[in-house]
Amino acid sequence: MKEKATGTSYAKIIFFGEHSVVYGKPAIAIPLYSVDVNVAIRLTAIGQTIHCRYFDGPISEMNDNLKGVGVLIQRLLSRFHAPDLPFELSITSKVPSERGMGSSAATAVALVRGFFNLFEKPLTRAKLLELADIEEKITHGNPSGLDAATASSEAPIWFIKNQINEQIEFHSSDLCLVIADSGLKGKTSEAVSLVHNNVVEDAEMAIPMIDQLGQIANTARDALADSDEELLGTLMNHSQLNLAQLGVSTKTxxxxxxxAVANKALGAKLTGSGLGGCMIALARNQRDAQVISTKLRQAGATQTWIQSFKNYEFSTGERHDNLVK
Structure with missing residues (x-):
């Protein structure tokens, strides 16, 4: 066992498939390496303490909103037969909460990686997701698994609820994604209920929109594999129109x-549940991304991030995850 160890994970962005994924359609999500969570564990002489943006003190005294984190830590320590191990744990997160960027899942992934690193044990991707789900079930009740899968991935995730959760092919390019925070918390339950009501009460309008969002995700998968940047942008714009028609976009x-589109973005759309949260824009290169980012901040975005597509890697097979993150 080490004296010190770390674990890292990332925010997630839904690229395509918001809301339609609830109805069995595919979604594509991508990790944001510029928005990360870092866990640092250091052995001490006595006690178990945690330092994070929500709590600072003994783990046994954490608030209820961190119950999932506490249970996950207990399960990890039990797994390694060290329930009373004295340590100091620090969690540093750049992921804003309640913005649809997978903050809790990213924390869970980083914790699992950190403790496996500390005990110098191998960690497969399947085991990582299984353990991260412990925290997610407590925090979210019935998580899809998409957030944790993306937070731990080197490549975009292709996801169909209760069916498929896999990394997909992605070819490097000069493309960049600009993410802008509207400054308003996303309203996931309200947005999901709104779309559901539309499906029930205005099926003639809503169901074709859901079907189109699913087809857009299918087409986007091929566009990603072919590096068809123009098509990706067009698909983003079409998605935004459909999501706005479903009622989950906002004036902001x-x-x-x-x-973004007026400043050379190939396409732009909201990401996540909507009714607040973030939007994303696709830029041809880093230079255009910087201009778009600046214009969005001038328009009132509270934060912006830029993610280069060159950072993504595609891997196949079961990946061993220990000691590298």
């Missing part, structure tokens, strides 16, 4: 999308 998100 619409404005941000318009500003």
């Amino acid at each position: 998100l619409d404005k941000f999308c318009q500003i």
Whole structure:
């Protein structure tokens, strides 16, 4: 066992498939390496303490909103037959909460990696996701698994609820994704309920929109594999139109999308549940991304991030995850 260890994970962004994924359609999500969570564990002489943005003190005294974290830590220590191990744990997160970026899942993934690193044990991707799900079930009740899969991935995730959760082919390019925070918390339950009501009460409008969002995700998978940047941008714009028609966009998100496209973005759309949260824009290169980012901040975005597509790698097979993150 080491004296010190670390674990890292990433925020997630839904690229395509918001809301339609609830109805069995595919979604594509991508990890954001520029928005990470870092866990640092250091053995001490006595006690078990945690330092994070929500709590600072003994793990046994953590607030209820961190119950999932506490249970996950207990399960990990039990797994390694060290329930009373004295340590100091620090969690540093760049992932904003309640923005649809997978903050809790990213924390869980980083914790699992950190403790496996500390005990110098091998960790497969399957085991990582299984353990991260412990925290997610407590925090979210019935998680899809998409957040943890993306937070731990080197490549985009192709996801169909209760069916498929896999990394997909992705070819490097000069493309960049600009993410802008509207400054308003996303309203996931409200947005999901709104779309559901539309499906029930205005099926003639809503169901074709859901079907189109699913087809867009299918087409986007091929566009990613072929590095068809123009098509990806067009698909993003079509997605935004459909999501706005379903009622989950806002004036701010619409404005941000318009500003991005007016400043050379290939396409732009909201990401996540909508009714707040973030939007994303696709830029041809780093230079265009910087301009778009600046324009969005000038328009009121509270934060922006830029993710280069060159960072993504595609891997096949079961990957061993220990001691490298």
